Amino acid sequence: MKKNLMSVLILALVLANLVLTAILMISVVPQTKKANELITKVCSAIDLELEGGKDNSALNIPMDRIETVSLSDGESLTINLKTGEDGEAHHAVISVSLALDNKSEGYKTYGPDGISAKADLIRDEVNKIVGSHTIEEMRESQADVQDEILARLRRMFDSDFIVSVAFPTYTYE
Numbered sequence: 001m002k003k004n005l006m007s008v009l010i011l012a013l014v015l016a017n018l019v020l021t022a023i024l025m026i027s028v029v030p031q032t033k034k035a036n037e038l039i040t041k042v043c044s045a046i047d048l049e050l051e052g053g054k055d056n057s058a059l060n061i062p063m064d065r066i067e068t069v070s071l072s073d074g075e076s077l078t079i080n081l082k083t084g085e086d087g088e089a090h091h092a093v094i095s096v097s098l099a100l101d102n103k104s105e106g107y108k109t110y111g112p113d114g115i116s117a118k119a120d121l122i123r124d125e126v127n128k129i130v131g132s133h134t135i136e137e138m139r140e141s142q143a144d145v146q147d148e149i150l151a152r153l154r155r156m157f158d159s160d161f162i163v164s165v166a167f168p169t170y171t172y173e
Contacts, residue, residue: 061163065103068166069115071096071122076169079127084134092138094170096126098153099163106159125152135172142167 071077081090098115100107115122129149130138138145146165153162 061101065101066163067100067102067107067112069098069100069112070168071098071115071119071126077123077126079130081130081138081172082132082134084136090135090173092130092135092170092172094126094130094167096123096149097166097168098122099166101161101163104159104161106157106161109159110157110161121156122153125149125156138172142170 076093076095079092079094081092083089100112100115110118126149129152130145133145146167149165150162153165154160
């Protein structure tokens with residue numbers, strides 16, 4: 001008889017726990033969703049990134065640690081751009097430079113010689129990325145294109161020793 005009474009008591013406590021958990025979920029989840037929507041609206045109003053600050057620049061690296069490598073070898077790259085709103089063919093004439101952190105592990109592995117040896121592959125990636133944008137996108141958000149190139153190169157080398165991508169000279173026609 002005592003075993004049955006204990007089983008009934010445990011069952012009653014489990015059911016009470018289940019009911020209280022359901023009440024808690026019904027009352028907390030909608031409030032959490034509302035708070036998340038409010039936070040999203042506030043962040044978009046003050047133009048913050050929800051993922052946190054992506055640091056794709058060389059701003060926090062001292063200048064004595066930055067070494068630049070030009071991929072153009074004195075000549076500019078001519079890249080056909082994606083057809084835009086006007087339906088006409090456009091192209092970009094750019095020269096590309098990379099800023100490298102000379103104290104990074106990736107720099108010790110690849111360095112300027114490794115970059116020069118892989119220059120054709122890097123130029124190909126630059127061609128693909130720049131060529132996937134219209135002339136309007138290039139004019140309005142060149143920095144976004146440079147960040148996209150930087151992210152792709154970091155993935156290619158599996159290192160963050162490349163701290164920025166620059167277009168020292170550029171013309172969009």
